[in-house]
Amino acid sequence: LDPAPEDPIFELYMHDILGGSSPTARPITGLLGNIYNGQVPFAKQIGFVPPQNGVAIPNANGAMPTVNGINGIPLGTGLSGTAFSGQNLNGIQTQLGPDGLSLGFGTITVIDDIITSGPDLGSQPLGKAQGVYVASSADGSTQMMAFTAMLEGGEYNDNLNFYGIYRIGSAMSHLSVTGGTGRFKNACGFAEVRPLIPAGQHFVDGAEMLLRIIVHLKY
Amino acid sequence: LDPAPEDPIFELYMHDILGGSSPTARPITGLLGNIYNGQVPFAKQIGFVPPQNGVAIPNANGAMPTVNGINGIPLGTGLSGTAFSGQNLNGIQTQLGPDGLSLGFGTITVIDDIITSGPDLGSQPLGKAQGVYVASSADGSTQMMAFTAMLEGGEYNDNLNFYGIYRIGSAMSHLSVTGGTGRFKNACGFAEVRPLIPAGQHFVDGAEMLLRIIVHLKY
Numbered sequence: 001l002d003p004a005p006e007d008p009i010f011e012l013y014m015h016d017i018l019g020g021s022s023p024t025a026r027p028i029t030g031l032l033g034n035i036y037n038g039q040v041p042f043a044k045q046i047g048f049v050p051p052q053n054g055v056a057i058p059n060a061n062g063a064m065p066t067v068n069g070i071n072g073i074p075l076g077t078g079l080s081g082t083a084f085s086g087q088n089l090n091g092i093q094t095q096l097g098p099d100g101l102s103l104g105f106g107t108i109t110v111i112d113d114i115i116t117s118g119p120d121l122g123s124q125p126l127g128k129a130q131g132v133y134v135a136s137s138a139d140g141s142t143q144m145m146a147f148t149a150m151l152e153g154g155e156y157n158d159n160l161n162f163y164g165i166y167r168i169g170s171a172m173s174h175l176s177v178t179g180g181t182g183r184f185k186n187a188c189g190f191a192e193v194r195p196l197i198p199a200g201q202h203f204v205d206g207a208e209m210l211l212r213i214i215v216h217l218k219y
Numbered sequence: 220l221d222p223a224p225e226d227p228i229f230e231l232y233m234h235d236i237l238g239g240s241s242p243t244a245r246p247i248t249g250l251l252g253n254i255y256n257g258q259v260p261f262a263k264q265i266g267f268v269p270p271q272n273g274v275a276i277p278n279a280n281g282a283m284p285t286v287n288g289i290n291g292i293p294l295g296t297g298l299s300g301t302a303f304s305g306q307n308l309n310g311i312q313t314q315l316g317p318d319g320l321s322l323g324f325g326t327i328t329v330i331d332d333i334i335t336s337g338p339d340l341g342s343q344p345l346g347k348a349q350g351v352y353v354a355s356s357a358d359g360s361t362q363m364m365a366f367t368a369m370l371e372g373g374e375y376n377d378n379l380n381f382y383g384i385y386r387i388g389s390a391m392s393h394l395s396v397t398g399g400t401g402r403f404k405n406a407c408g409f410a411e412v413r414p415l416i417p418a419g420q421h422f423v424d425g426a427e428m429l430l431r432i433i434v435h436l437k438y
Contacts, residue, residue, distance in 0.1 A: 029248040029327070099242050106247035106329035136349035138243070138331045144350050144367065163380050163397060165349055165367045176380050176398030188407065190400045218405050 008217050012149060014129050015114045015121050015198070016209040018078040024114060025078070030107030030135065078109065079133070079143060079166060079195070079209040102140035109133050115149055119196055119210060127151040133166065142167050145175060149213075157182035160215065162191060171195075177217060189217040231368060233348050233430040234333045234340050234417070237297045243333060244297070249326030249354065250316065297328065298352070298362060298385060298414070298428040321359035328352050334368055338415055338429060346370040352385065361386050364394060368432075376401035379434065381410060390414070396436060408436040 017024045027033035097103045113129040114121065131147025143166045151158045159182065164175035173193045180187035191213050198210040236243045316322045332348040333340065350366025361384050368379045378401065383394035392412045399406035410432050417429040 030329075097245070099238075099245060100240070101242065101245055101331070105331070106245050106327075108247070108327070134329055134351055136329060136331060136351075137347070142349060144365075146365065163365075163367075163382075164378060164400065165369055174376055174378060174400035176378070176400055178380065178397045188398060188405055190398070190404055 010215055011117075012126060012129075012213040012215065013116045013119050013123070013196075014149075014211040014213055015116065016079055016111060016211065017113075018109075018207050018209075020207070025109050025111040027078075027107050027109045030104065033107045033109070078207060079168060079211070080207055101138040102135075104135045104140050105138060107135045109143075111147060113147075115151070119198070119212065121198070121208075125152070131162075136165065141169065151183075153183070158184055160184045160187060162213075164190075166193060169195075175213075177215065180217075184217070186219055187217045188219075189215065191215045227436050229434055230336075231345060231348075231432040231434065232335045232338050232342070232415075233368075233432055234335065235298055235330060235428040235430065236332075237328075237426050237428075239426070244328050244330040246297075246326050246328040249324070250322060297426060298387060298430070299426055320357040321354075323354045323359050324357060326354040328362075330366060332366075334370070338417070338431065340417065340427075344371070350381075355384065360388065370402075372402070377403055379403045379406060381432075383409075385412060388414075394432075396434065399436075403436070405438055406436050407438075408434065410434045 015024065018027075097105065110132050111129060115126045115129050116122075117124040117126055127150045129147050129149050131145070133143040133145040133147070136142050136144040144164075145166050146163045147161075149160045149162065151160070158180075160180045161178045162175045163178045165173065166175070167173045171194060175191045175193055177187055177189040177191060194212045194214075196210040196212050198208045234243065237246075316324060329351050330348060334345045334348050335341075336343040336345055346369045348366050348368050350364070352362040352364045352366075355361050355363040363383075364385050365382050366380075368381065370377045370379065377399075379399045380397045381394045382397045384392065385394070386392045390413060394410045394412055396406055396408040396410060413431045413433075415429045415431050417427045
């Protein structure tokens, strides 16, 4: 996809952090969202420990959930995926729901992620990415994403809207740019989204997913 | 709307199957979504049978739900609609929620539907339609749809995004194409969506809704 000359290109780094002490996203519905928020009756608030000899469902980073572990992050939500989402990490099978679709299918996560100019969370902040992603495949391998990048510069008026399917675990996903405001008025185009391993991986403190978004715009 | 000459047109057939043994969609929230997933405490998992002399709520195909009937599919969710969605099939009144809006108003269903080249589920598969639809009218007669058609061809990079209101029970609905990637880079346009009666109607095994989508694109 060599960008045509008139395609202005720029890069955004988006930090999506689930659980831990300073998350930027929250699963709000679907079975997993409800477990995370304790809306499923008798469900544990964080980290699902099944009754005796039940099967433990791994966390977003594949590790077994500790009940009150520091990073007691929700199960199988988020963009980094877990064993249960079909990639058979260290032998843990995909957990299916009663209808034969994956347990987390349909989990809606609301995001207020941080956008920076470089891969490091501490690098120059550009703004916020606000919106939702929805676990949209039966085997838990994709998330439908719909969000707006609100880029600071004056009055937060420079917004870019993204929509499309993020493929967990794959090196490259494509989202469409469905519009923009301010500087990005009438923009359309697409974005290449690559998952990176965040530098200070918040392993102990929640699970961070770092996305490198290369935006190709056409006006 | 006679398509302008430069409008490339093509057809997709989308199979949306709820309940039964091999569903492709799952209602995840809203009253009906929660009843279907048994997240409403003391709610029956499939097929809502009210206590003594209560009113039974019909299934998606208007039939009375049998408690453990084979096709105990969720109530009034999906694209085929039910009596409760305003069309007064065999005299069953629209069931209203406590706020006077229809019971299923707001039910969110997540889809991972199958796209084929022909109307038959067995015809050549083209890819998947992943996204959501939301019951978006007070009388339960429409669904807001937001999904991406991921058309196979190499690396799943040819995606088309659809957004708009599907009108249950009407011969034609119009959705917008809000963007695309790969082959459909920078696409926009609209789609005519017609409901068809699927050949082997999965009457006994869940309820299939077959949509014929005629896509008109402009780049």
